[in-house]
Amino acid sequence: MLLPTFLKKSKWKVNERPYELNLVGFRSTNTKANRFDDTFVCFFKNRNGFWEINRYDCTTDTGTFWLKNPMTEGGTAMLQAGQYVNAYQLGSHRGKYEALVQRGEVLIRRDYNKDNRLDFMNGKLMKGYYGINIHRASSNGTTKFVDEYSAGCQVLANANDFNELISLARNHANMYGNQFTYGLIDNRMQQRTILRRTAYATSLFALGAVGLSIYEKQKLVA
Secondary structure (H helix, E strand, O other), X not given: OOHHHHHHHOOOOOOOOEOOOEEEXXXXXXXXXXXXXXXXXXXXXXXXXXXXXXXXXXXXXXXXXXXXXXXXXXXXXXXOOEEEEEEEEEEEEOOOEEEEEXXXXXXXXXXXXXXXXXXXXXXXXXXXXXXXXXXEOOOOOEOOEOHHHOOOOEEEOEHHHHHHHHHHHHHHHHHHOOOEEEEEEEHHHHHHHHHHHHHHHHHHHHHHHHHHHHHHHHHHHO
16 A cells, blocks of 8 residues: 555545655564664655655664663653654754754653663653654764664664755755654554454454354254
């Protein structure tokens, strides 16, 4: 299924004006931290009305350094799945370089147990402003390990990919204003939902089979 169609069916906002960006992160099923094993997707319609889709390696998770050394006592922030409409704008990441910075509220959960495993279900849900920016790792080449590059931010591994994204974002801002929508899809959550639905359907089938068996036995007795 084409990504825009999938998102529309999920009731997400999808921009369709020429070169108006849609930004989506896909969190992998891997719970081991410190790898750029997630996917960042930037897609838009071109002037001819056809979709263009760019995929970049990224992390949507915190690096090991900040998992073990959280900035706050409550633990390190983990962005939660969902779409955050107009929650980002072009700005300065820590006063160092241009990036997409948080300007609206997002939902996080804090990983508090200070190990190298990503805990997506533990901790208290919180909504607010946490500096969950979209930026790059190293200023050149491809970075292999997340380390200190993410304390909850969405971070692209390759510098050229990031430069391309920012160029597209500047064009978007010039045409439609400096506001961007970002959504995060958690593949682990999707997988759990599918398994849960499968288990439920299987249990219903089993109950139905038991009921049919009892009914057939009753017919034989009668």
